[in-house]
Amino acid sequence: MSAFEDFSSSGSEFRDLLSRFESGSEGFYDIDEYEDLAAYYLQHAQLDMVHQVLKLALHCFPDAPELRIKKAQYLAALQNTQEALVILNQLEDLIEFKYDVYMIRGHIYSQIACSEQAIEQFKLAIPHADEPEDVYTALGIEFLNAHKPSDALYYLKKALKENPALDALYPDVFLCFEYTAQLKEAVNFFHAATDHSPFNFQAWFYLGISYLKLPDPPQAIKAFEYALAIQDQSVVARINKAQAHYQLEQYLLAIEVLNEALVIDDQDAQVYFSLAEAYQAIEDYNQALVFYNKCIKCDPAWADAWMGIAMVLDHLNRITEALHYIRKAVEINPQESEYWYVLAEFQQKMGFYEESEQAFQRVIECDYAESDVWMDYGCLLIQMDLYDKALDIFLQGIKQFPKFIELYYLAAAALLKLHQRQSALELLEQALQMDITKCELLFETIPALSLDLEILDLINSYKSKDSWV
Template identity: 30%
Template sequence: MFDDDEEEDGFDSQFYSELERFEKMLEDKEAYYFDSEILEQIIDHFIIKNQLKKGLTAIEFAQDQHPNNNTFELRKAQIFSTTGKLKESLLILQQLEKNEPFNTEVYVTKASVFSQLRDHENAIKYFEKAIDIASDQEEDWEVEDIRFDLALEYESIHDYNNAIKELKKLLQASPENESAIYEIAYCYERIGDFDKCIEYYQMYIDNNPYSFTAWYNLGNIYFLKNNVEKALWAYDYSTIINEEFSSAYFNMGNTYMQIGEYQKALTAYAKCIDIDGDDALTLSYLAEAYERLERYDEALEYYEKSKSINDELAEPWLGIGIIKELQGFTTEAIQYLQRAAELQPENANYRLVLAEALYKAERFIEAENELETALQSDPKYAEAIILLARIKAEFSIEDAVDYIASLEHLSDLDSSVRIFFSVLLWQNGQKTESLLVFKKEYLIDANSAKTLFLHFPEAQEIPEFLQILDLNND
């Protein structure tokens, strides 16, 4: 027979007696009479249990006994929709729409089929029809369910603003609807309204204080808002609730890395590995934490371990290359950095790191090629522009000056590019132009002096530059 757990699906004990009789009928290959309502319940039971073949058998039997009951045809359309027979499902639904023009379930099913067909326009149209009919029939709970499906349909085409509108309507009718609260928070995240996103996640957490995923998502939003303290607070709550939730430890590690708390980052990444086992990316991040702590032997050990698990992952190749370069093994470092750049060809930062190593090895033409590739990916990458100008200056200061002068929207680039331009102008003998460029930048931001001295330490002994600093102090 059926155990108590099965009765939790909404059917009573009388139903299970009828279900047993139906199953026995099929087994004995006989034909008994069943009330149409009981047959509807039997079919729904098979659908709930995902016994779709039995469901279709029951539908065929039910249609023989009750040929005028359209519910059986609707269930067939729903099973066809579930099993990928979308065209067959639509044919049935088109006829049902004519026969039962005020049946909400027909329109919801049709919307679902169109959604699977990625015909989002029709899916939205039929969800809206279903809402209109359910509203007219004052079936509020149906309206809420359909409105939620409509919001998800908008999300599937990245129309988050319309999704938010539908979810707001749902929440006006049902303020405690947790699924809608959670979903609207996600939508606000997608459109970049992080304050609203936080508001709804907090609302959700008020109702579900032990939802570790909600705390985790809240932490992610605080991280995006650069509120590191709050991000760590939320991640910490997530891990208190679920000590085995590795994603929260991983993002906690990333947050600690951002604020320079490398030992804490290391601990967080190590916890991830304890939970999930060795993972190439996590091992690489763990290695980077060791690298930042200048524990290079341990960093290399974990980078190598990461690489042995997945040699197509760029991060360990980059990390090993950086450490080799720091240790003075530039030629060996270049080999690793070249592999990292090959694995992530669109990553401008990887190209820059490789170019810096090539520049150090005086392989100027190769370095120049890498920088030009980097600037194709990110035309405003200040560090790449400056290094490329520096390489050009190795051959001709005038060419380096012309290069920066020819840059489009020079005034929109990072100020460090214009400060370096001032240095090149001075070195090219264009002292008046150099001082004008520097003075303009310095009057906007006094920290420009630090950038100048970084690229041109000799400026600290040049009276003309010092005079500009003195004028500003006066």
């Protein structure tokens, strides 16, 4: 028997064997029976029982390679990887066990984050596999974990070609398509899957997800409706169908679908969160608060719900309360730059400028991907009369986002306040050449510049060149 035998539908004969062993009945067990018992307990992660089986088995059959394979698996499950590898190395020359040796060794290398070695072992297992889809699956998952989605997709497709019933691979297949920006190909793939298996819930569901990400929400809704026709109690299909309605700004329809989901499961935090977002979108802020709070009651660590409450309270001019909720979101997930950004803005509104400056710095440290933080952070520093710091922020922003014109005007304004007039004029001229329509930002930042004749003449010279009004 393979080390990877599936006991999900054990027959009566095996159940009798299991009952006999667990009741402590004395009697003879052959190698195959010990192997079956060890495999069953390994599959169910009952390591104490594996230990009992192997202790008895190896006492009776100390040199049986089938049982030593199981011991290697057991040791790997205990994180005793070196001992497991020693056993596998000793068994590698036995041709009938090569498949198990390579597969177990591959999983061990995967377990200790040696991805290249794991992949090498899985590939060695291919010619020895009776069911190659298991090896292809292992390779696909390993490549995905190694952030190589193109390679992962290749092997996952091979696994599905060998066994189209492996719809448990669809989530990973979709991730590969998403990571490689092949959403149209994902649609084609899952369309083909629905053609092959028209009553397969997973195929319709991931077709819907593919359309949702494309985005093509009308087609996503159709796919989710087919999925729900197959599994009418699916909460996750309803959540995503509601998301498609949300994309179409059909907020009331989204709410209707989500309320259907609540009838099925009233303890699903995602349903409450999605309802809160939909109510927030139609400006029913009281209901939004109700459902954000219900989300938090189901899952206190749902950081986006804490931020959602903060945003609603801010809209209702309850900024002091909002500050508490956004701080909670930051506490739950301190690596999320968006939370720090909102916290910085709220603190700035409250006049807590030093705290706001610290929060903006955290936004940058968390690798916030958009350009606006450099402008907002720098403008806060100007508000604090820290023009040298503001200039540094604007220049850093220009380095990362050289086409973000506003930063050039703001940096020029900071240079003028720092009495570096020549550098300011050079930067201003560069900004005017790029986009003169943003020049008013200069005067909004430093109103006194509207009386600076040299600045006005420079701007007017570009206005006349571009016939700008």
